[in-house]
Amino acid sequence: MRRENQSSVSEFLLLGLPIQPEDRSIFFALFLAMYLTTLLGNLLIILLIRLDSRLHTPMYFFLSHLAFSDISLSSISVPKMLADVQTQQHSIPYEGCISQMYFFVLFGCLDNFLLAVMAYDRYVAICHPLHYAAVMREELCVWLVAGSWFFSCVHALLHTLLLVPLSFCADNTIPHFFCDLTAVLKLSCSDISLNELVIFTEGGMLFILPLSSILGSYIRIGTAVLRVPSTKRFFKTFSTCGSHLSVVSLYYGTLAGVYFFSSSQNSSDKDIISSIIYTILTPMLNPFIYNLRNRDIKQALEIFVSRLTSLITVAKKWTETQIGTEKWRHRWDETALSGVYGINFENFREQKAKLKDLKNLQLGQKTTHNHFSFFTFSYISSPAKEKSMKRENQSSVSEFLLLGLPIQPEKQVVYYALFLAMYLTTLLGNLLIILLIRLDSRLHTPMYFFLSHLALTDICFSSVTAPKMLMNMLMQTQSISYAGCICQAYFFLLFGDLDNFLLTSMAYDRYVAICHPLYYTKMMRQSLCFLLVVVSWVLSSAIALVYTLLLARLSFLRGNTLHHFFCDLSALLKLSSSDTTINQLVILTVGSVVITLPFMCILVSYGLIGATILRRPSIKGICKALSTCGSHLSVVSLYYGAIIALYFVPSSNNSNDKDIIMSVLCTVVTPMLNPFIYSLRNRDMKGALGNILRRGAFSA
Known part of the structure; x- marks a missing residue:
């Protein structure tokens, strides 16, 4: 599809997942369940950290931002993928593709920085426990998170600005389920040597430096533990760092599978599967890792459930004593919606029917x-080309x-x-x-x-x-x-x-x-x-x-x-x-x-x-x-x-x-x-x- 500006295409076609037509319903239900689990699990972590004062520590402050980043990273590609599977409309506008790529790079890079910050927090907690409160003060934590957001935004904006001037002359088909940067660059008919150079230098640096910081932190932690070896100290260190290590292994393992072990040129199925693990599976598993392996989170969850149960019990008793069951049902069915919105819903339905006629x-x-x-x-x-009406100004x-x-x-x-x-x-x-x-x-x-x-x-x-x-x-x-x-x-x-x-x-x-x-x-x-x-x-x-x-x-x-x-x-x-x-x-x-x-x-x-x-x-x-x-x-x-x-x-x-x-x-x-x-x-x-x-x- 042609357009007269520089990009030469108005939309891209996403080929999506390599799924047989008869299996679409099954995979749609599966990925929808995984996405909803990601949303609910990470939102639960954010809610628990906010409600329980015992979790108001630097580690859980960083964890809440990681949970929010995982929600955002998954929400960038999964809803569009689910819509494509359900409606069989695989097109995405040019600007929509650029926007999706920008936010995907942003939150992917943000995950990278937050994991490095969390590793530094664990290093200070284990290697310098007496100075932990003085080192990991609130101001430093806020600056670390703000710096992660800033560098992630700059990184994503740089790649986006370099991508916008490129031309896409003929082919607009992306063999992926979202607008991946490497897949979009392959379609360009312009010179992409500058883009590849920036990806190799700046992108490689942003990948290697946080990973090196994580490895350096855990090497120092291991050295500190082995200096005075004891079973109790070893298990305490493992319980403190085990969840973070599991998330780091998932994140960098799938990332390496996507970008460093490329598949053959005739098939991109492996890349798509690795991307699914990276964008859907990893954010979904993070809440389970931190809930099942973390005693503080489990205790906060138990307190939250008990509070919620007691609240439901009180509400049920109050409802039974104040309003009869039949009267309550009648009130809900007949007048609740009118009381909430203050309009006549008979007239509203007539207006809705008229608007439906408008749509047809x-x-x-x-x-x-x-x-x-x-x-x-x-x-x-x-x-569409219309008959233009000329005038002398611009x-x-x-x-x-x-x-x-x-x-x-x-x-x-x-x-x-x-x-x-x-x-x-x-x-x-x-x-x-x-x-x-x-x-x-x-x-x-x-x-x-x-x-x-x-x-x-x-x-x-x-x-x-x-x-x-x-x-x-x-x-x-x-x-x-x-x-x-x-x-x-x-x-x-x-x-x-x-x-x-x-x-x-x-x-x-x-x-x-x-x-x-x-x-x-x-x-x-x-x-x-x-x-x-x-x-x-x-x-x-x-x-x-x-x-x-x-x-x-x-x-x-x-x-x-x-x-x-x-x-x-x-x-x-x-x-x-x-x-x-x-x-x-x-x-x-x-x-x-x-x-x-x-x-x-x-x-x-x-x-x-x-x-x-x-x-x-x-x-x-x-x-x-x-x-x-x-x-x-x-x-x-x-x-x-x-x-x-x-x-x-x-x-x-x-x-x-x-x-x-x-x-x-x-x-x-x-x-x-x-x-x-x-x-x-x-x-x-x-x-x-x-x-x-x-x-x-x-x-x-």
């Missing part, structure tokens, strides 16, 4: 569109044509009324939240300060696209000026990123409120809240401005038709006749940081909240935490769920209807539901609303 409708002119991330990551494919077009929603003409009026009602509900609901927070002095707290800005952002975010979409549906005019399109893309990115940062600030606020309630007033002071909001606005504006400036320099000579209802960044880049390599690289790096870091902060905040609750489990504490965090969790699930759906649920090669529907959910449905979530799930908001209504009735 196809545009008259079909395009290939694989879209990851609705405002950051963009997978660019080869656009962009070569004076306007764009928005094809809009895939709706049949006879249903335009129905959908116009539906989306108009949803947009007005969004405006009124979020304005009501801002008004209530402003009028009720009890809501003048950090949480509601952030909520008022989130409501304002949702109004702006929906107003960027919905009015133009409604006007196009009503007037049947699909054109938008070049300047208007660029402005729409800028403000869409701005308010999308601002939503992201504000949700992170709100998660931090909930973490402080639950985990440090006595210091809440001191930590979440007014100046800090104001600073967090200002920084969110500044960062969002800067990121949107970077994307817009890079977009404004491009030429548009191929066409002016956008297969969307607004000026989406990926759709605009598809139309460009200029080289979009820089745009794609900025989207890959800056965009991934902007999405990943806030999302990780939210996950960490709620992980710490959960750990705090489970330390002293009680029904009252859990109910209070849910009432405090339930609304924010619901909004976070809606916001990030739509983004994840765009990546993990691949669209059809012949239609982009799914991407358009997901964008409708992000820009129209989600901002509309947020006021309902915060109004119906929040006692303070309901109380403030009741006070306003009583004041109005009294005045009348």
Whole structure:
């Protein structure tokens, strides 16, 4: 598949695993079970280390980061492999392949450094036990982990930047189940001598130095043990280092099998099998090694299970005494979902059926569109040639044509009324939240300060696209000026990123409120809240401005038709006749940081909240935490769920209807539901609303 920029291909084909068609179901179930075991096992290790204060030591601090790295390393390739086995769609976009390779190199290198750091920790503990606390202080541990992350990111970025300029002229078939660096380099028709030189020198150094450090550490440990030989000391050393030695043997054994004992040129089956062991089997076995061979982890697991069992028993007794069994079942079946989300689910099902009808409708002119991330990551494919509209400046077009929603003409009026009602509900609901927070002095707290800005952002975010979409549906005019399109893309990115940062600030606020309630007033002071909001606005504006400036320099000579209802960044880049390599690289790096870091902060905040609750489990504490965090969790699930759906649920090669529907959910449905979530799930908001209504009735 050709494209006119330097890489010459828009996608790669992954041949996948050498499996017979009749065995696909068996292997799919097997690898799915192994992947889920990897996730649950490593998450359990992280949770146990966080909950048990006896495990707050340097060794387990490094182990928690190793567990997180194993989850990430396995998640880079396994979900895509499972999707390919199940759907038989083996294609991966060019940018997706580069992204997968970058993160695979990053977390593979991070595992390498963390194992070396853990070996140094064991060396200090055994050879210098009296100085252990002074040497392995908290600051050093943090610096070691931060240094591992930094060097891994630089290493991965170096190989990625060297790979981007290469051309792929003809063959785009990768005989692997993921985008392996060596397999991708073999396909290039450019000179790869520089890439091979960097892999041989810099890559070899990053492999050999940590391995030499590990071997040196264990040689010093062995020397120290043999200096004063005793059976007790030998077994104590083995129990301390046995788990780490097992993981090191698995890691470097499979790594050597993949890269140092290459198979013949006619078959890559052995390399694929070694890669499976490296990316799936090793991360899955690590939790078992540390759980079954480590007494501290087993004791922490027993305490966790006993706490969980006691909590379930208390919850069961409380449920039986407070609410009858039949009454509880009836309440769950009839009203639980309506109480959680605060909407009429009969109407919601009707809307869902209408959206399903939208998905089945196809545009008259079909395009290939694989879209990851609705405002950051963009997978660019080869656009259809359209009749271009010339102008004298660089962009070569004076306007764009928005094809809009895939709706049949006879249903335009129905959908116009539906989306108009949803947009007005969004405006009124979020304005009501801002008004209530402003009028009720009890809501003048950090949480509601952030909520008022989130409501304002949702109004702006929906107003960027919905009015133009409604006007196009009503007037049947699909054109938008070049300047208007660029402005729409800028403000869409701005308010999308601002939503992201504000949700992170709100998660931090909930973490402080639950985990440090006595210091809440001191930590979440007014100046800090104001600073967090200002920084969110500044960062969002800067990121949107970077994307817009890079977009404004491009030429548009191929066409002016956008297969969307607004000026989406990926759709605009598809139309460009200029080289979009820089745009794609900025989207890959800056965009991934902007999405990943806030999302990780939210996950960490709620992980710490959960750990705090489970330390002293009680029904009252859990109910209070849910009432405090339930609304924010619901909004976070809606916001990030739509983004994840765009990546993990691949669209059809012949239609982009799914991407358009997901964008409708992000820009129209989600901002509309947020006021309902915060109004119906929040006692303070309901109380403030009741006070306003009583004041109005009294005045009348």
